[in-house]
Amino acid sequence: MSTPVVLVAGLHGTARTATVQRLLAKHPGALAVHHDLSEVASGRVRRSVRDATRVLDTADVQLAHGCITCTVREDLLPQLVRLAAGATLLVVDLWDSVEPRSVAEAVDCDEARQVLRLTAVLTALDAEAMPDDITRGERLAEVGKAAAGGDQRHLAEVLVRQLEYPTGLVLHGGDRDDRQLSRAVLSHLAPVTPVHAVSSLPPVTGAAVCTRALAERVDPATAQLPCDLQTDEIVTAVWRSRRPLHPARLFEAVDELVTESVRSRGRFWLATRPGQLLAWDAVAGIVSVEDAGPWLAALPEAAWELAAPARRLAAALDWDPERGDRVQHLVFTGPDLDPARFRALLDSCLLTEAEEQAGQDAWTRYDDPFAPILTTKENA
Structure with a gap:
């Protein structure tokens, strides 16, 4: 029987x-494997194996291809199998x-599925620090958490990846008010993910989780985006439209949209690019727009069969006789955010009726x- 694995x-x-x-x-009988990257800038990665009472083994790991992600993955899997x-x-x-x-x-x-069974992906969060960290625009290197010498990622950017992907979230530390605020924030950012205390962790030795389904929850074309919600001063506003966006007007609005919200994401399309599903991803004032x-x-209908079932389902749910699955679907979260103002700003970026009638x-x-x-x- 395969051994359960929890990340x-x-x-x-x-x-x-x-x-x-x-x-x-x-x-x-449980064992934990950890790769210490605190000295990765000097080329050193330290792997340790421990049980509940002591460290059982340590070893230095060669930095594979100069890539820390490759190093962890390529060393971790053989260790877990062993x-x-x-x-x-x-x-x-x-x-x-x-x-x-x-x-x-x-x-x-x-190659490892007969031996290993991934049963849970958990992210542990400090209840006191998390609400502030989600608003911080510093790079990881500035706060001493870079995973490699050239790591240009931002702290808040990594934090949202850690809390939007997993099967469960675990809150630790802080006082009652901290935990209450953290749960409120998480209800906006990861509304379908269970939140646990360290003292009441979920079962982790059952059936395998499906990483394809976890990916589909966050990938732009199939993402399960949050709904409209207000919790005290925290507001999430959803904006949807079928009409195409004017690229220049949207570009002018970007700064206002991302600086007045803490987290925003979704899918959209521009009049100049009717065939491209564009992904919007922003946190703590850092915005990314990608194809x-x-x-x-x-696409021709014959190509639809090549798309994943979740992709076809998402398209079917969004289907419009005129636009197909093209849709503007963006979600913004922030303190005291004014949904009416955000929607009016985004509506002003759409093509006017006269512009629409002018055609492609x-x-x-x-x-x-x-x-x-x-x-x-696209060229990178």
């Missing part, structure tokens, strides 16, 4: 350590700034400030 991620080391220790204590026969549960204690998705997908692979592939409406030949001549960004990413 525990989180920028907050104290919360992550408490969660790992609780799992080890609850499951006699340890599986002698463990009741394997806990992967991920370094602070490691995002869980790539590791989860590496563990959930065909997420074609809308199904832009006219749209292609619009100034498109997004072109340099999208072209660079």
Whole structure:
């Protein structure tokens, strides 16, 4: 029988350590594997294996291809396979700034599936720090949490990846008010993900989780986006439209949209790019716009069978006789956010009726400030 594997991620080391220790204590015979990246700038990665009471083994790991993600994945899987026969549960204690998705997908692979069974992906959060950290625009290197010398990621960017992907979230530390605020924030940012205390962790030795389904929850074309919600001063506002966006007007509005919200994401389309599903992703004032592939409406029907079932379902739910699955669907969350004002601003970025009637030949001549960004990413 395969051995269950749990990933525990989180920028907050104290919360992550408490969660790992609780799992080890609850499951006699469990082992935890951890890669310490604190000295990765000098080329050193330290791997340790421990049980509930002591460290059993340590070793230095060669930095593969100069890539820390590759190093963790390529060293971790053989170690888990080696340890599986002698463990009741394997806990992967991920370094602070490691995002869980790539590791989860590496563990959930065909070659190891007979030996390992990924049963949970947890992110541990410090209840006192999390609400502030989600608003911080510093790079990881500025706060001493970079995973490699050239790591340019931002703290808040990594934090949202850690809390929007997993099967469960674990709160640790802080007082009652901190925990209440954290739960309120998480109800907006990850509304379908269960939130636990360290003292009441969920069962982690059952059936395997499906990493494909976890990915579909966050991938732009199929993402399960939050709904309209207000919790005290925290507001989430959803904006939807069928009409195309004018690229220049949207570009002018970007700064206002991302600086007056803490987190926003979704899918949209520009009049100048009717075939492209574009992904909007912003946190703490840092915004990314990327090409997420074609809308199904832009493809011949014969190609639809090549799309994943979740992709076809999402398109069917959004289908419009005129636009197909093309839709503007953006979600904004922030303190005291004014939904009516945000929606009015976004509505003003849509094509006017006269512009729509002019047709696609006219749209292609619009100034498109997004072109340099999208072209660079397409060529990268």
